[in-house]
Amino acid sequence: MFKKLFILTTFLVAGIAGYGQIVHPELMGQKIAVAVKQEQQLKSKIYKGGGDILTPKDMAFPIRYLREEKNIPNLIVQYTFSKNDSVIRNIEYEWDARNFNESDHNVKPISFDKVLIERYNGLLAYFTKKYGPGTAKGDLTNLAKIDSLGGLTRTDKWNTNGQVDVLMYTAISNYHQAQPHAFRISTHRIRAYLAQPKK
Numbered sequence: 001m002f003k004k005l006f007i008l009t010t011f012l013v014a015g016i017a018g019y020g021q022i023v024h025p026e027l028m029g030q031k032i033a034v035a036v037k038q039e040q041q042l043k044s045k046i047y048k049g050g051g052d053i054l055t056p057k058d059m060a061f062p063i064r065y066l067r068e069e070k071n072i073p074n075l076i077v078q079y080t081f082s083k084n085d086s087v088i089r090n091i092e093y094e095w096d097a098r099n100f101n102e103s104d105h106n107v108k109p110i111s112f113d114k115v116l117i118e119r120y121n122g123l124l125a126y127f128t129k130k131y132g133p134g135t136a137k138g139d140l141t142n143l144a145k146i147d148s149l150g151g152l153t154r155t156d157k158w159n160t161n162g163q164v165d166v167l168m169y170t171a172i173s174n175y176h177q178a179q180p181h182a183f184r185i186s187t188h189r190i191r192a193y194l195a196q197p198k199k
Helices: 002-021 033-040 110-133 142-146
Strands: 063-067 076-083 089-094 135-139 154-160 164-175 178-179 181-186 188-197
Touching: 033 063, 033 076, 033 089, 076 142, 110 142, 110 164, 110 188, 142 154, 142 164
Parallel strands: none
Antiparallel strands: 063 076, 076 089, 089 188, 135 154, 154 164, 164 188, 178 181
16 A cells, blocks of 8 residues: 555656656746757757747847647747847747647547646646645636637746746637637647746
């Protein structure tokens, strides 16, 4: 009994720790060259897709990388850094099926969305272990909502006493409506934002 519990706990801790290989809050305040080297070690590819990017006048044009994933959308990581000193100010992580299939009616099987929810819950456990409980809004337990108007949504936020501000959210929905003044598209997305705290 105790042996099984120890093994289960070991796998759980290892799983949470594994998310430290996916998101990297320790890069906040580092030079962009540090992030570039890390992405190269992860065999990430420069990503040039997507729409227009707006940047504050004191920031350089962001660098974006694509990391290949299994069973969920590939991860796009965006680093925004200062023009003057090349210090990273914001990092955005995005898993979004629409980045690779722009169909407005991009219906996914429940097995796909379960893996996406598992990724979100893993990130939630990682940030909670690192920063303590955040503030949450929404719920991901009622999978029947995926095919309904509004779908499944959840937002989590951490303010970490001056370390880094973390905002994470997911939206999962197969609901599609294409009528005048009522246009809604299917969505399967996770985003996590890491930002330098505002003074």
